[in-house]
Amino acid sequence: MKVLVPVKRVVDYNVKVRVKSDNTGVDIANVKMSMNPFDEIAVEEAVRLKEKGLVTEVIAVSCGVAQCQETLRTAMAIGADRAILVETDVELQPLAVAKLLKALVDKEQPQLVILGKQAIDDDANQTGQMLAALADLPQATNASKVELAADKVNVTREIDGGLETLALSLPAVITTDLRLNEPRYVTLPNIMKAKKKQLDTVKPEDLGVDVAPRLKTLKVSEPAKRGAGVKVADVAALVEKLKNEAKVI
Numbered sequence: 001m002k003v004l005v006p007v008k009r010v011v012d013y014n015v016k017v018r019v020k021s022d023n024t025g026v027d028i029a030n031v032k033m034s035m036n037p038f039d040e041i042a043v044e045e046a047v048r049l050k051e052k053g054l055v056t057e058v059i060a061v062s063c064g065v066a067q068c069q070e071t072l073r074t075a076m077a078i079g080a081d082r083a084i085l086v087e088t089d090v091e092l093q094p095l096a097v098a099k100l101l102k103a104l105v106d107k108e109q110p111q112l113v114i115l116g117k118q119a120i121d122d123d124a125n126q127t128g129q130m131l132a133a134l135a136d137l138p139q140a141t142n143a144s145k146v147e148l149a150a151d152k153v154n155v156t157r158e159i160d161g162g163l164e165t166l167a168l169s170l171p172a173v174i175t176t177d178l179r180l181n182e183p184r185y186v187t188l189p190n191i192m193k194a195k196k197k198q199l200d201t202v203k204p205e206d207l208g209v210d211v212a213p214r215l216k217t218l219k220v221s222e223p224a225k226r227g228a229g230v231k232v233a234d235v236a237a238l239v240e241k242l243k244n245e246a247k248v249i
């Protein structure tokens, strides 16, 4: 059974992003880039399924600039068997990525696609859902537990008020939540091994996909600075402030 794991190269989660002075976007020049944290969880889950003997091949895929190769090497150091880079300098939006992934699903015929629930740069939370719709596959988002069998997968999701478990027939699309697993540390020997693994590069044109942006960003600006907090003497003073100053009750 093949598993496809899309991994996105994003600004590292420890970096405090700076908005460009012309308000057109976020400055990513000379900024540390890493694999999207939810995608690390997705790779870890796929590798664990392989280690359990349920999966035979884990394929990592990244769409974007040539440097996404580094992200793919990290995925292979965690344990992915090979990787595909869909290389383009065009700024990719979720619909374009979903179309590229759909083309790869048609080509590779994986039984499972495990994505992150969202990318921490655009916070879109759309690609997995769009892929499931385009490929006409069942989907389970925000997985906190994945139990795979030969022809189906049970996915537990944390929802308001408890846990929901969905049974999906394969092939299927899953997106990962934070508590699914804790990704392993990547060891030096595995980084060295990953350098020798197969990494193929294709272009969106090779997959017959038009990746032109459909959405236009009008403006990106810093959030308003938060004021300092104040201590209130008692509950009555708090209620008075909430009513008359904050005007929230």
Ligand code: AMP
Pocket: 006, 007, 008, 009, 036, 038, 039, 061, 062, 063, 064, 092, 094, 097, 114, 115, 116, 117, 118, 119, 120, 122, 123, 124, 125, 126, 127, 128
């Ligand atoms: P988003 O819909 O942008 O929040 O992204 C959700 C998930 O889709 C991510 O966690 C990745 O698994 C996948 N994804 C999004 N963009 C890309 C990309 N450029 N390359 C590979 N995977 C991506």
